[in-house]
Amino acid sequence: MSVSAEQQPDIQLRDCRDAYAQTLESMAEEDARVCAVVNDSVSSTKLKNFSARFPERFVNVGIAEQNMVGVGAGLANGGMVPFVCGASCFLTARAMEQVKVDLGYSNSNVKLCGMSSGMAYGELGPTHHSIEDLAWTRIIPNLSVIVPADPLETAQAMRCALAHQGPMFLRISRMPVPSVHAAGYTFEPGKAPILRQGDDVALLANGVMVWRALAAAEMLAARGVEARVVNMSSMKPMDVDAVLDAARATRGIVTAEEALATGGLGGAVAELLALHHPARMRILGVPGVFAPTGSAEFLLEHFGLTAQGICSAALELLGEKGCATA
Amino acid sequence: MSGANTSSLLPSQAGEIERLQRLANRIRYSAMSMTHHSGMGHTGGDLSSSDILATLYLGGVLRVDPQHPGWPQRDRFIMSKGHCSAAFYSTLAFRGFFPTELLSTFMEPLSKLNGHPDRNKLPGVEANTGPLGHGLPIGVGCALAARMRNETWRVFVLVGDGELQEGSNWEAAMTAQHYGLDNLIVIVDRNRIQQGDFTENISRTASLGDRWSAFGFAVAEADGHNHAALVERFAGIPIEAGKPSCIIASTVKGKGVSFAENRPAWHHGVPTKEQLAAARVELGVEGEE
Numbered sequence: 001m002s003v004s005a006e007q008q009p010d011i012q013l014r015d016c017r018d019a020y021a022q023t024l025e026s027m028a029e030e031d032a033r034v035c036a037v038v039n040d041s042v043s044s045t046k047l048k049n050f051s052a053r054f055p056e057r058f059v060n061v062g063i064a065e066q067n068m069v070g071v072g073a074g075l076a077n078g079g080m081v082p083f084v085c086g087a088s089c090f091l092t093a094r095a096m097e098q099v100k101v102d103l104g105y106s107n108s109n110v111k112l113c114g115m116s117s118g119m120a121y122g123e124l125g126p127t128h129h130s131i132e133d134l135a136w137t138r139i140i141p142n143l144s145v146i147v148p149a150d151p152l153e154t155a156q157a158m159r160c161a162l163a164h165q166g167p168m169f170l171r172i173s174r175m176p177v178p179s180v181h182a183a184g185y186t187f188e189p190g191k192a193p194i195l196r197q198g199d200d201v202a203l204l205a206n207g208v209m210v211w212r213a214l215a216a217a218e219m220l221a222a223r224g225v226e227a228r229v230v231n232m233s234s235m236k237p238m239d240v241d242a243v244l245d246a247a248r249a250t251r252g253i254v255t256a257e258e259a260l261a262t263g264g265l266g267g268a269v270a271e272l273l274a275l276h277h278p279a280r281m282r283i284l285g286v287p288g289v290f291a292p293t294g295s296a297e298f299l300l301e302h303f304g305l306t307a308q309g310i311c312s313a314a315l316e317l318l319g320e321k322g323c324a325t326a
Numbered sequence: 327m328s329g330a331n332t333s334s335l336l337p338s339q340a341g342e343i344e345r346l347q348r349l350a351n352r353i354r355y356s357a358m359s360m361t362h363h364s365g366m367g368h369t370g371g372d373l374s375s376s377d378i379l380a381t382l383y384l385g386g387v388l389r390v391d392p393q394h395p396g397w398p399q400r401d402r403f404i405m406s407k408g409h410c411s412a413a414f415y416s417t418l419a420f421r422g423f424f425p426t427e428l429l430s431t432f433m434e435p436l437s438k439l440n441g442h443p444d445r446n447k448l449p450g451v452e453a454n455t456g457p458l459g460h461g462l463p464i465g466v467g468c469a470l471a472a473r474m475r476n477e478t479w480r481v482f483v484l485v486g487d488g489e490l491q492e493g494s495n496w497e498a499a500m501t502a503q504h505y506g507l508d509n510l511i512v513i514v515d516r517n518r519i520q521q522g523d524f525t526e527n528i529s530r531t532a533s534l535g536d537r538w539s540a541f542g543f544a545v546a547e548a549d550g551h552n553h554a555a556l557v558e559r560f561a562g563i564p565i566e567a568g569k570p571s572c573i574i575a576s577t578v579k580g581k582g583v584s585f586a587e588n589r590p591a592w593h594h595g596v597p598t599k600e601q602l603a604a605a606r607v608e609l610g611v612e613g614e615e
Contacts, residue, residue, distance in 0.1 A: 035474060057474055059505075067463040067497035074467015074481075077452060079398060080474060082467075097457055098494075102464060106454045107446055 013176035017115060019151035020172050021046035023158040024083055028054050033081045034162065037061065039068045044174075045085040045115050065090050069098035072110040081109060081162060087121070088114030088130035088171060092137060103167040104140040111161040112137075116174045118208065118258035119291055119299045126290035135263025137169045138236050144168040144189060145236040147257075147265075149210035150180045153233055156187035164189065173258070175208045175296050180231065192239035198226035201314045202246035202253045206232045206265050208300075209256040209284075215307035219323055220314055227314060232265055243269055244277050252280035252317040256310050258300070261285030282313040342385075346553040349420060350380035351609040354582050356419075356429060357412035362602045364433035366441065370592040372413035374517040374550070374577040375484060379417040381556040382482060389479070392422035395449035401479050402468045404453045406461020407486040407515060408442040409594075415439055415448070423450035459492025461485060462512060466498045469510040469570075480563070484513045488520025491529050496541065499570075503542025508564035511571045512543070515550065517579035521593045535574055543572040550575030582609055 028034040028050065035057035038045050042060065051058040059075075061068045065086060072084040084091070091114050092099065103110050114133055121128035138145045146161075146168060148154040154172060161168045180195060195210070196217050205213040210231050217227040228250060230242055247253060253273070255266040266283030273279050284305060291299050300306055304313070311323035353376040361367030382388050382403060389401045405414045412432060419426040424438075431437040438447040442456030453464045465483035472479045485495065502510050516534065518525050525531045535545045544566035548559045556575070565571045579593070580586030583605045586595060597605060606612055 032475075059470055059501075061497070061501045062504075064494075064497035064500070066459070066494040067466070067501060070460055070463025070494065070498065071467035071470065071501065073453070074464040074469070075471045075474075076467070077402065077464065078468045078471020078475065078477075078479075080471045098460065098463070101454055101457055102460060105444075 011178050013178055014151050015174055015176050016148060016151050016154040016172050017046045017174055019154040020113065020158055021050065023155040025050050025053060027158065027162050028057060031081070031162065033079060035059065035075060035080050035082050037068055037072050037075070037082050037084045039063055039065050039086045039090065041086045041115070044087060045113070047085060065094035066098050069095040069110070070102050073098070073102035073106060073108040076109040081111070083111045083113055083161070085113040085115060087128070088117035088133050089128055092130065092133040096136060099137070099143070100140055104143045107142045107166055109165055110167050112167070112169045114169060114171045117171045118173055118175070119296050120174045122294050122296040122299045125293050129291055131259045131286050131291065133171065134235065134257065134259045134265065135267065138264070138268060142166055143236070145171070146189065146233060147171045147206040147235055148187070148233050149207060149231050150177050152179060152181050152183070152185060153187050157233070160187060160189055171207060173208050177208055178211050180211050180214060187233065189234050190237035190239055191234060192230050192232050192242035194228060194230050194242070196227065196229040198228040199249045200226045200251060201318055202228040202230060202250045203256065203310060203314065204230045204232050204243070204246065204253060204265065204269060205256040206235060208258050209305060212305070212307045213256055213310055216310035216314065219307060219311040223315070225314065225318065225320070235265055235268060238268055238272065240272060243272055247273055247277045247279040252282070254282045254284060254310060254313050254317060256284040256305060258305060259285050261287050280317055282317050284310060284313055343553045346380050346385050349384045350376045350553070351582060351611050353380055353413050353416045353420065355606055355609050355611045356416035358583070358597050358602055358605050360412040360416070360429055360432040362597045362599070363430065365596055366433055366594070367412050367596060368409045368593060369586060369595050369597065370519060370579040370589070371407060371410040371486060371515065371517065373581045373583060373586060374579045375407070375410050375515045376413050376581070377551045377553060378484060378513060378515065378556065378575055379413055381553050381560065383417045383421045385553065385557055387557070387560045388482065390450070392450065395423060399477055399479055402452050402465070402481045404455070404461040404465050404481070404483045405443060406455055406458070406483050407489055408455030411439070411441060411443050414443060418448070418450040421450070424448060458486070458489040459494035462495045462498040465510055466501050466507065469502070469507040470505060472509055473505070473507070480509045480511065482511045482513060484515060486520070487514055487516045487518060487531055487534070488525050488528070490514070490531065499538070499541040499543065502570040506568045507570045508566070508568055511563050511573065512538070514572065514574045515577050516574050517577040519579040519588070519590050519593060523590055538572040538574070542569060544569040545572045545574065547574045547576065550577035551581055584608060
């Protein structure tokens with residue numbers, strides 16, 4: 001990845017979990033309804049401090065995800081606003097029926113924080129990868145799905161979760177990312193900020209793929225191709241206008257997500273475009289396989305989920321030659 | 327308001343017990359009528375749980391206020407065996423949560439009375455249940471919320487005995503004992519029959535009380551059809567301070583209707599017109615609506 005300091009003013013890479021944990025503590029200070037539920041994942045959810053500061057509002061159910069989500073629904077019934085936090089692979093898959101019934105169908109005011117999503121646990125293998133979660137969560141009625149791209153957006157999405165009445169899934173990676181938003185940025189559900197203007201091709205990404213899309217846009221610019229970069233952190237509700245504008249204004253759309261290439265962001269965008277404005281597309285993600293073992297960075301490389309890979313897909317879509325290795 | 331709904335009922339009040347018996351049989355007949363008209367339902371479990379429901383809602387146990395179903399300090403009752411919705415809906419209607427006229431729409435197109443309860447459609451429903459093993463975790467959350475908010479509401483969860491085969495119940499039981507939730511009361515409708523067969527032929531459930539004890543609950547048994555016994559049990563909760571309570575209510579599936587009693591086929595049996603008429607006589611509700 002070649003991103004120069006000039007291109008990215010804040011190149012310092014940071015773990016979004018810190019922003020999430022600090023925000024949760026601040027919110028708990030301000031609002032007595034805020035509480036946390038975990039499945040023995042105190043350190044991986046970065047809630048050690050929270051548990052020390054607010055022991056009476058911290059529930060550790062042990063390794064029991066179905067129970068964890070149900071307990072969240074019960075806490076919400078009792079007027080609390082629970083943030084139910086655990087590794088995304090277990091939180092979603094193990095407790096899927098509870099997510100569907102106790103949260104979505106019941107429209108419970110519970111916030112799910114799926115940690116270490118995607119292939120962050122690369123070396124641990126597919127049992128610990130969470131590349132299915134976007135497809136699973138986005139199809140559940142009432143459940144909002146947010147995939148923040150940087151620490152600032154993570155903090156703001158947490159505050160939105162508290163303000164929002166209803167269930168929400170926040171997908172929070174442990175893979176360090178740089179800031180992609182300026183200090184004055186305000187996250188809003190259903191709004192997809194355009195991080196870079198361009199009318200040749202549109203790069204639609206979420207989570208850890210957003211800064212890679214920005215880097216890809218730099219590479220494309222070097223070849224005279226102007227790429228629009230849209231942060232699709234609000235996967236559901238989706239910013240329909242931003243997607244349709246991107247399709248109308250450009251010659252094609254590339255989506256990029258750290259998830260299966262079916263059923264997630266690419267799938268959602270494709271559904272929308274197929275109905276309203278058919279456009280040429282490339283969907284970047286994990287292509288319908290369980291990922292092999294390797295570090296998260298290795299796996300992203302392996303599946304072309306890099307600036308290079310996004311750049312090549314964009315050029316190929318436009319009928320131009322691939323991106324040279326930087 | 328709602329505090330006034332808790333009567334200080336004594337088991338010795340024979341008239342009151344008789345009233346509960348009559349109401350329970352009205353619930354039974356109402357549930358069977360609903361199932362007869364909809365052509366679908368779960369008669370066996372409706373009949374086994376009717377006395378428990380009648381005691382809780384109509385015997386002054388639950389601190390609820392039908393005029394203010396969202397009253398924050400209310401006791402929570404969670405019908406974890408949500409398939410027995412006909413008895414549950416009838417009970418809620420008789421308690422005044424919604425007009426009894428609504429009961430005749432059970433499972434009709436666009437009815438508020440789904441086959442399984444929906445809290446967003448009907449006042450008085452605390453949790454959307456149907457898939458088994460969901461009620462107890464939710465109940466644990468409600469009980470924890472009372473503690474966090476320094477409130478005194480209690481949480482009652484009615485589970486089936488077959489339902490206890492779902493592992494989520496035992497996950498929740500571990501949390502309940504760990505946090506010493508003595509504001510949580512699990513009631514097991516121990517009717518010994520599940521959809522396919524007798525529970526003992528599918529997954530042996532012997533020593534049920536010992537299991538709950540081993541999971542840290544204070545356990546009491548009761549005849550689930552004896553209103554005086556149930557009233558006494560509910561008056562004695564928590565059974566032990568600092569522990570969640572479990573009341574194992576021995577019941578008979580299909581109770582009160584001879585041809586349905588203790589027969590697995592009546593788990594989701596639908597009464598014919600003739601059977602409904604016969605049940606009405608057996609239940610002694612001929613004069614009722």
